[in-house]
Amino acid sequence: MDQYWSFAPVTVMQQDNQALVDILQAAERIQAYMVDATLTDFYADIKLQNKVMRRLLTISKAAQQVSALTREEMSAIAWDKLSSTKERILQENPSIDIDQLWATIHTEIPALIQALKQLVPGKEQDDAI
DSSP: OOOOOOOOOOOHHHHHHHHHHHHHHHHHHHHHHTTTOOHHHHHHOHHHHHHHHHHHHHHHHHHHHSOHHHHHHTTTSOHHHHHHHHHHHHHHTTSOOHHHHHHIIIIIHHHHHHHHHHHSTTHHHHHHO
16 A cells, blocks of 8 residues: 555566657658758758757757767767757757758768667658558
């Protein structure tokens, strides 16, 4: 009667899967934000820059939660770079290099999404529907 809550322990695999889904969702949101944006728009729109940086922070935080085993199994993903994004954004803000951020959005984010869709359980089936 002393226990009011009964939680099943979260396995490393479950934690990793959730972190991978979080990374994928954040990356997909970044792409959605940028659909019609030009570089000029991006320079001018501080709110858009902040939304993108917020999602990059989410990606970084989730990447830090992925186990070493999963990182090793998914070696095509630059885990160290993803994990260190948070520190780079927080240290460089407000002097973020917009051109570098733009390049990241248009090269690394699509590659990350493609890699995760092949690796995250159930995501490749979602695209086939």
